[in-house]
Amino acid sequence: MRVFWTALAILIALLVQTALGRLLPMQARVFDPFLLVVVYCGLTGGETHAMLAGAAAGWVQDVHFGGRILGLSGLTKVLVGFAVGVGSTRFHLGEPAARLLVLMVATVADALLFGQLAQVFDVQAYSLSPLGLAARAAVNGAVGMVVFETVDRQIKRWAPRT
């Protein structure tokens, strides 16, 4: 069941990114719905779940929006998923403020790791300026907090019936 929901979340992330790219091309680059899926899996399902979700989400992102070399986002999101998963088992990250912080740190880590990996594999990918990175972290954090809260509420609402 968990695999189904994760796959569905990744599919929704793909559709959201596609729709955003068509409607607001510039803003779409600031928001990363795939990262939200990975972070949520890390916060609620632990590192194993987050790593597998990260690999799947990263590859889907690479295949559809990536460049010449596929797998950079996959590897980045595996590492981010692992870090978030480990963090969630050691610290209490259920509060909205903690989640906001995790999302922002994960966004920055994702961008920096991607840039470093691109350099290692000699891929000429664009990077974000510090201001652009801050904006991406803020947007992912704000949207992620609302999305996580909504998903949690829905899960709580439906949990007793199942």
Place this chain on the structure above:
Amino acid sequence: MARVLETKRSRFLLGGLVLAHLVAISRQVDRGGGTSLLGQTVFAVLSPFQRVVGAGLGAMVATWSGYVDLRHVSRENQELRTRMATLEMELQRQQDRLREADRLREIADVKPTLPFETLLAQVIATDGVPWYRTVTLNRGKDDGVSLNSPVISTTGVVGRVMAVGPRAAKVQLLLDHESGLGVRIERSRITAVVSGQAGFADHVGNLLAMKFVPVLADVAVGDVVVTSGLDRMFPKGLMVGRVQSVKATGGLFKDILVAPSAHFERLEELMVVRAQPDDLVLTQEVRPPEPAGPGPRSTTKIGSPAAR
């Protein structure tokens, strides 16, 4: 105890996943890119969803923009409001059709003048990450699109196909930092390479960097830049853009920026060249005929305007 086992298992999984990724990426680096079977499969399975979103969004946007201005009209005017909304939506739809017809007519004007077969394709998705500049088209292998096929618009070169599925294809735009296109300054016949500008993703604009032009080369602002055909991928003589700025850097090469002639900020209908790369090494440059007279629309076409 269970936690220790779980930790060990997750460490093994992390090691396995990282190793698998490194192997997958290294294999692609060795091959110089291209699409893997896994990549092709994921692209083929999920691109239909993107097609649906792409098609649905057009209708949704038209409906939304037709209604959004009418939200605060009072209840007494309900009938008028409904009528107005209907008419406005109809008008908007007609205007959209008119614009689409204009764009298609422009393509239809250009297509017969090109000495190679092209395929009309629509953009269904644009780049969703800051790291690359790509778009996805609604045409794929089933329609005759192949890897590295040149993609052009009515005004200039757009990019090349970098991944292809059965019903969709991903195009690397000229604006991408990793792109590269063999070009020539039409006036002075100097050859060079253009690609996306270096810099932060949120700072670079829609300009191209022209590389490897010696400091003594004759290049001036406003010079027309066309494809050279030397990359054996794009036909010779296709319009790329105009030189926007030329700076001497103190090094061996000039620092040149080119304003592309393709409108990258509003890519909708594009043409995919269906010929094989070997067929595209033409002996003559691509020159659509001069329009008969001054028409109401722009006459900037895919072939370069000068030296006809």
